[in-house]
Amino acid sequence: xxxxxxxxxxxxxxxxxxxxxxxxxxxxxxxxxxxxxxxxxxxxxxxxxxxxxxxxxxxxxxxxxxxxxxxxxxxxxxxxxxxxxxxxxxxxxxxxxxxxxxxxxxxxxxxxxxxxxxxxxxxxxxxxxxxxxxxxxxxxxxxxxxxxxxxxxxxxxxxxxxxxxxxxxxxxxxxxxxxxxxxxxxxxxxxxxxxxxxxxxxxxxxxxxxxxxxxxxxxxxxxxxxxxxxxxxxxxxxxxxxxxxxxxxxxxxxxxxxxxxxxxxxxxxxxxxxxxxxxxxxxxxxxxxxxxx
Amino acid sequence: xxxxxxxxxxxxxxxxxxxxxxxxxxxxxxxxxxxxxxxxxxxxxxxxxxxxxxxxxxxxxxxxxxxxxxxxxxxxxxxxxxxxxxxxxxxxxxxxxxxxxxxxxxxxxxxxxxxxxxxxxxxxxxxxxxxxxxxxxxxxxxxxxxxxxxxxxxxxxxxxxxxxxxxxxxxxxxxxxxxxxxxxxxxxxxxxxxxxxxxxxxxxxxxxxxxxxxxxxxxxxxxxxxxxxxxxxxxxxxxxxxxxxxxxxxxxxxxxxxxxxxxxxxxxxxxxxxxxxxxxxxxxxxxxxxxxx
Numbered sequence: 001x002x003x004x005x006x007x008x009x010x011x012x013x014x015x016x017x018x019x020x021x022x023x024x025x026x027x028x029x030x031x032x033x034x035x036x037x038x039x040x041x042x043x044x045x046x047x048x049x050x051x052x053x054x055x056x057x058x059x060x061x062x063x064x065x066x067x068x069x070x071x072x073x074x075x076x077x078x079x080x081x082x083x084x085x086x087x088x089x090x091x092x093x094x095x096x097x098x099x100x101x102x103x104x105x106x107x108x109x110x111x112x113x114x115x116x117x118x119x120x121x122x123x124x125x126x127x128x129x130x131x132x133x134x135x136x137x138x139x140x141x142x143x144x145x146x147x148x149x150x151x152x153x154x155x156x157x158x159x160x161x162x163x164x165x166x167x168x169x170x171x172x173x174x175x176x177x178x179x180x181x182x183x184x185x186x187x188x189x190x191x192x193x194x195x196x197x198x199x200x201x202x203x204x205x206x207x208x209x210x211x212x213x214x215x216x217x218x219x220x221x222x223x224x225x226x227x228x229x230x231x232x233x234x235x236x237x238x239x240x241x242x243x244x245x246x247x248x249x250x251x252x253x254x255x256x257x258x259x260x261x262x263x264x265x266x267x268x269x270x271x272x273x274x275x276x277x278x279x280x281x282x283x284x285x286x287x288x289x290x291x292x293x
Numbered sequence: 294x295x296x297x298x299x300x301x302x303x304x305x306x307x308x309x310x311x312x313x314x315x316x317x318x319x320x321x322x323x324x325x326x327x328x329x330x331x332x333x334x335x336x337x338x339x340x341x342x343x344x345x346x347x348x349x350x351x352x353x354x355x356x357x358x359x360x361x362x363x364x365x366x367x368x369x370x371x372x373x374x375x376x377x378x379x380x381x382x383x384x385x386x387x388x389x390x391x392x393x394x395x396x397x398x399x400x401x402x403x404x405x406x407x408x409x410x411x412x413x414x415x416x417x418x419x420x421x422x423x424x425x426x427x428x429x430x431x432x433x434x435x436x437x438x439x440x441x442x443x444x445x446x447x448x449x450x451x452x453x454x455x456x457x458x459x460x461x462x463x464x465x466x467x468x469x470x471x472x473x474x475x476x477x478x479x480x481x482x483x484x485x486x487x488x489x490x491x492x493x494x495x496x497x498x499x500x501x502x503x504x505x506x507x508x509x510x511x512x513x514x515x516x517x518x519x520x521x522x523x524x525x526x527x528x529x530x531x532x533x534x535x536x537x538x539x540x541x542x543x544x545x546x547x548x549x550x551x552x553x554x555x556x557x558x559x560x561x562x563x564x565x566x567x568x569x570x571x572x573x574x575x576x577x578x579x580x581x582x583x584x585x586x
Contacts, residue, residue: 207558209487225526226526259501265497266497286527287499
């Protein structure tokens with residue numbers, strides 16, 4: 001993993017991790033493990049998370065002021081939820097030197113990247129989205145191995161400095177990720193479909209069950225595989241997902257339209273009692289699992 | 294598990310299992326393990342499944358003619374897919390003696406129960422639906438333990454003989470199931486919601502992804518947890534699910550309407566940029582997992 005990097009020469013002297021949840025904490029742990037950084041300094045809005053990250057040794061120093069933590073860092077990683085990115089970028093910007101590099105780990109890019117870029121030192125912000133997750137969150141869930149063989153999508157803009165982009169690509173490759181670059185808008189269309197839409201659908205499916213319960217018909221005790229597979233997704237943090245949905249509104253609305261069209265085909269075939277059409281819809285859907293496995 | 298049953302006195306002398314898939318095969322294995330039957334005889338439309346069931350010892354005898362297999366049995370279990378139940382009931386009916394008992398394991402009841410009842414000896418058919426499954430199917434997937442602590446819903450009608458009902462209840466209790474009785478129509482409303490709807494939604498979600506691919510945008514390589522949780526359900530057998538959907542058409546159409554209403558609330562909040570309403574929808578949905586765990 002360290003081929004090409006000079007022995008004893010970390011990629012960054014001082015890295016500030018702003019947001020010590022699963023992703024921020026894991027990136028800190030992975031950077032440490034791979035010897036990519038000199039000093040790791042961390043911020044989290046939650047004092048308990050900050051103490052925990054220090055106790056776990058994820059960071060060397062911790063501070064409760066994001067700007068103070070980012071001051072003097074040659075790399076700042078914004079690992080707060082999507083809904084907090086703009087506020088945090090605004091807060092740290094005045095503390096950043098002209099050579100400081102900033103990256104993030106947000107799962108929405110598109111217009112959000114333009115807004116962050118406008119707040120951060122020109123050309124020195126590289127938008128990133130590592131596709132990694134687990135059911136648990138917080139510093140205690142952090143793992144240095146989280147990004148091994150995971151995809152990491154970088155969405156540079158025409159303003160992004162190419163050397164800085166190469167540095168951030170290197171960072172993610174060193175922690176084991178498979179890196180690719182993509183247009184920020186294209187990124188949002190893809191993740192609206194494969195991630196944001198399934199979450200919206202799972203939330204709605206659960207709420208349809210609760211609607212029945214509210215009408216006096218509690219169906220939940222009878223749930224088996226079919227419904228249970230979706231409960232994990234539907235139990236995701238509502239604040240985080242509200243913010244993701246809002247940040248990716250146009251692409252998610254498009255994805256919802258596409259889903260409604262596919263659902264309408266099933267419903268139309270069912271209404272008509274058209275077994276051949278219904279079978280074709282069910283059979284076609286199986287291809288996805290075959291392609292993914 | 295055998296309390297109350299006289300030692301050495303099986304519940305049934307000769308049991309015919311018509312359909313030796315996961316459920317039929319597992320019920321045969323469980324009956325054998327609990328000593329509930331004298332002789333087990335099996336039918337399957339697939340000669341390979343028949344040979345496999347014999348080789349595995351799930352049944353003592355096997356035949357390729359359903360009526361011949363059911364002739365002389367004091368209990369016949371119809372364990373074929375929902376779409377084949379009527380045909381099989383029609384085929385075996387002439388071979389059944391007046392005291393023969395019939396049950397099934399279908400996941401749709403309602404109008405299907407009336408149609409089966411019309412074909413089978415008066416009062417001696419007890420509709421049953423064990424809520425058990427695994428990802429794999431066929432005789433090789435059969436397990437005597439499949440029904441332990443599983444729910445089994447019986448949906449007797451006013452015509453069902455109460456003594457025969459008690460016998461079938463006993464059968465399921467002896468193999469470890471938690472048995473309850475319910476109106477056939479009520480059963481279908483519940484399972485339309487917790488099982489048939491999630492399958493229809495999963496199929497449509499996969500097809501929405503494939504629609505994007507057909508438009509030249511392959512999003513599947515980027516799928517992570519969100520989508521993957523739906524792929525298992527969407528890979529279910531299309532013939533089986535087409536038949537379940539068609540057999541439970543009115544209740545499933547109602548469930549689809551309820552789901553569309555819940556989805557529309559998410560979409561409306563998103564379109565309006567109404568963060569509070571969106572958060573409320575996401576937060577409410579989490580209650581399902583908490584209730585189920």
